[in-house]
Amino acid sequence: MNKELKEQLLAIRHVALDMDGTIYLSNSIFPFTLDFLAKLTRLGITYSFLTNNPTRSLEDYLAKLAKMGIQATKEQMYSTVPATIDYIKAHYPKAKKLFLLGTPSMISQFEDAGFISTAESADDVPDIVVAAFDLTLVYPRLCRAAWWVAQGIPYIATNPDKVCPTDQPTILVDCGSICKCIEYATGRKPDVTIGKPDPAMLAGIESRYGLKPAQIAMVGDRIYTDIEMAYNAGAFGVLVLSGETTLEMAREWPHQPSIICRDIEELGNLLEEAHAQA
Numbered sequence: 001m002n003k004e005l006k007e008q009l010l011a012i013r014h015v016a017l018d019m020d021g022t023i024y025l026s027n028s029i030f031p032f033t034l035d036f037l038a039k040l041t042r043l044g045i046t047y048s049f050l051t052n053n054p055t056r057s058l059e060d061y062l063a064k065l066a067k068m069g070i071q072a073t074k075e076q077m078y079s080t081v082p083a084t085i086d087y088i089k090a091h092y093p094k095a096k097k098l099f100l101l102g103t104p105s106m107i108s109q110f111e112d113a114g115f116i117s118t119a120e121s122a123d124d125v126p127d128i129v130v131a132a133f134d135l136t137l138v139y140p141r142l143c144r145a146a147w148w149v150a151q152g153i154p155y156i157a158t159n160p161d162k163v164c165p166t167d168q169p170t171i172l173v174d175c176g177s178i179c180k181c182i183e184y185a186t187g188r189k190p191d192v193t194i195g196k197p198d199p200a201m202l203a204g205i206e207s208r209y210g211l212k213p214a215q216i217a218m219v220g221d222r223i224y225t226d227i228e229m230a231y232n233a234g235a236f237g238v239l240v241l242s243g244e245t246t247l248e249m250a251r252e253w254p255h256q257p258s259i260i261c262r263d264i265e266e267l268g269n270l271l272e273e274a275h276a277q278a
């Protein structure tokens with residue numbers, strides 16, 4: 001291992017892990033995932049799990065991980081909901097009232113964080129409009145969101161995804177497409193879109209753990225979201241080939257990862273090697 005790579009690996013204090021294609025595939029955990037997580041703990045490296053999907057509660061994800069044998073805490077689970085909450089608290093510290101275009105589960109996560117969810121009424125003026133992947137989308141609320149967007153209220157999208165992957169015979173119209181609908185009606189795009197590849201999600205992890213970008217490794221299988229976010233944030237980007245990106249696809253992308261690994265097992269071995277030589 002060359003000196004530069006060794007120094008970069010030794011600087012890593014936290015590993016942010018994409019989930020599908022990185023630690024599991026659909027519902028099957030990779031055989032090396034538990035060993036990898038144990039290795040991080042032995043090396044004194046903390047870790048968290050990242051998802052762009054704001055529709056499920058953190059408890060739902062924790063239950064899914066627990067079924068696979070991964071014991072994680074709520075603090076280790078980072079979806080675009082806590083990322084959006086952190087963003088609002090950092091950039092709009094006075095904001096209290098939000099018009100939330102999202103699922104009841106998402107709305108209760110915002111309420112738990114101290115925000116008030118405004119009603120579908122022209123009299124209940126929000127401080128911010130938050131558009132999300134709303135599986136419970138209804139026409140009057142979509143119209144109300146568009147109205148507030150047209151009034152120039154700060155407007156945040158939780159994630160840029162056009163569709164959510166599914167193995168069912170349907171298309172799950174995701175947040176990016178809902179925002180396109182509002183844009184067509186109002187001429188206005190979201191002021192900021194939080195999910196990968198926007199660096200806001202990693203910025204949230206930096207402030208939670210008190211780390212600099214270079215001390216965080218972002219590990220994922222999608223070059224245009226996971227690795228692009230690492231690039232945008234200045235973090236150490238690890239592309240794993242255990243999901244949807246092939247080496248050929250990776251080579252064509254303009255922003256290259258810091259390293260490419262077959263899977264997280266190989267990354268674990270590299271981290272261990274760097275620490276053994278230190």
Ligand SMILES: [Mg+2]
Nearest residue numbers: 018020021221
């Ligand atoms: Mg993935």
